[in-house]
Amino acid sequence: MHASEALDKVLKLQLGQVSLPDDLAFVPYQPGLRENVLIHPLFDNTRDDPAGSDAALIRYLPGAFTPRHLHIGFEMVFVLDGDYIENDISYGPGSLIVRAPGTTHEMRSVNGCTFLATRDVPVKQLT
Numbered sequence: 001m002h003a004s005e006a007l008d009k010v011l012k013l014q015l016g017q018v019s020l021p022d023d024l025a026f027v028p029y030q031p032g033l034r035e036n037v038l039i040h041p042l043f044d045n046t047r048d049d050p051a052g053s054d055a056a057l058i059r060y061l062p063g064a065f066t067p068r069h070l071h072i073g074f075e076m077v078f079v080l081d082g083d084y085i086e087n088d089i090s091y092g093p094g095s096l097i098v099r100a101p102g103t104t105h106e107m108r109s110v111n112g113c114t115f116l117a118t119r120d121v122p123v124k125q126l127t
C-alpha cells in the first residue's frame with residue numbers, strides 16, 4: 001500500500017432509491033479524455049484559480065471510462081446509483097469514497113452510474 005492510501009476512507013452507507021430531477025442537464029465531460037462521461041457542475045473554482053476546488057454530479061453512461069490520474073488533494077465520491085468501478089473494485093449506491101493526496105485511480109462503469117464528486121485541488125492526468 002502506498003503511504004497516502006492509509007488516509008483513504010470507504011464507507012458503505014444505506015441509501016433508498018435516489019431520484020434525480022428529470023430536467024437536470026448533463027453535458028459531456030472532457031470528451032476525448034473521458035469516454036461516455038457526463039457532468040452537471042455544482043461549483044467550479046478552477047475557473048478563477050487553477051488550484052481551486054470543484055463539485056459536480058457525474059454520470060457514467062454504460063461502458064464509461066476515465067483514465068488514471070493522480071490526486072494532488074483530497075477527492076470524495078458518493079455513489080448515488082448504478083455501478084461505479086474504481087481500480088477494478090465495484091462500488092454500489094451509498095458508497096462514500098475518500099481518496100487522499102498521492103493516490104491514483106482509473107474508473108469505469110459497466111451499466112452506468114451517477115455520483116457526487118468533490119475535489120479540493122484538480123487532479124493530475126497520468127495518461
Ligand SMILES: [Fe+2]
Nearest residue numbers: 069075105123
Ligand atoms: Fe479521482
